[in-house]
Ligand SMILES: O=P(O)(O)O[C@@H]1[C@@H](OP(=O)(O)O)[C@H](OP(=O)(O)O)[C@H](O)[C@H](OP(=O)(O)O)[C@H]1OP(=O)(O)O
């Protein structure tokens with residue numbers, strides 16, 4: 001029985017008759033091929049990546065395993081080709097997830113004028129240009145009672161640099177939805193340690209300093225952890241890469257756009273580990289949370 005994934009934080013969603021990813025509980029994630037060239041480009045990337053013997057195993061583990069394509073019925077009732085991918089969160093109960101779109105430019109060389117204009121507008125209006133990445137979506141598990149803190153798309157799209165710093169703290173805090181200063185309770189176990197997120201990002205960076213096989217435009221780093229594990233001090237946070245609809249051949253050139261964004265993310269995560277107590281203001285989050293509080297409480 002196929003259904004829309006419970007834990008999707010960004011991207012196109014299967015609802016209102018529109019196509020979006022599906023899962024069937026078997027540990028596989030079925031991503032529909034978009035019907036312009038994006039779908040076929042992503043399949044081409046997975047096919048090329050899967051058979052490329054120059055990708056070391058310690059790097060391959062950052063990518064979802066690709067199991068080919070399959071025709072499935074979409075939300076519109078018609079059959080559509082889907083990429084069959086490893087479901088990156090199927091082994092988790094309450095995954096805290098953040099999707100970070102890397103690169104100061106999300107448009108690729110040779111993109112159409114319309115696509116370029118659309119991307120550059122988003123890059124300028126978000127932190128992509130200033131910071132080298134933007135947060136595309138997130139959910140942070142808080143408790144059985146309050147569930148996930150999941151800012152809506154409008155809020156996420158308006159994150160300023162200050163918000164991004166704050167959200168990266170909230171992501172590893174036990175009080176993400178509160179107006180209080182994020183407590184960063186899980187920073188050391190999630191971001192730190194020899195196998196934590198910072199170590200994984202540094203491993204990826206080392207590869208990106210060398211690899212000239214691919215250029216990853218508009219690709220996201222997904223960071224995932226489970227609060228229950230973090231509370232017990234158990235490592236288990238993971239960094240993954242998703243969305244390869246705009247990957248180009250690297251042609252012997254370093255992917256400076258991705259590498260720059262990755263370095264910037266590494267810097268911000270490192271700062272949280274060195275100064276977990278630093279106070280941050282929530283910017284738009286404050287306002288949105290205040291209005292949500294007012295709505296919920298009839299104020
Ligand atoms: O449709 P939209 O406006 O939500 O835009 C999608 C983006 O959502 P955003 O608004 O930036 O959060 C979406 O971004 P996320 O994956 O959500 O970060 C993609 O950029 C998508 O384009 P493509 O499939 O990568 O070519 C974008 O899809 P297209 O508009 O290019 O179909």
Ligand SMILES: Nc1ncnc2c1ncn2[C@@H]1O[C@H](COP(=O)(O)OP(=O)(O)O)[C@@H](O)[C@H]1O
Nearest residue numbers: 008009010011012029064086087088099242243
């Ligand atoms: N292999 C996967 N396993 C689990 N979740 C995934 C996987 N790939 C993507 N997702 C979820 O779907 C979201 C959107 O994925 P993405 O590939 O960027 O789609 P789109 O091309 O529509 O933007 C991600 O933010 C993540 O929450």
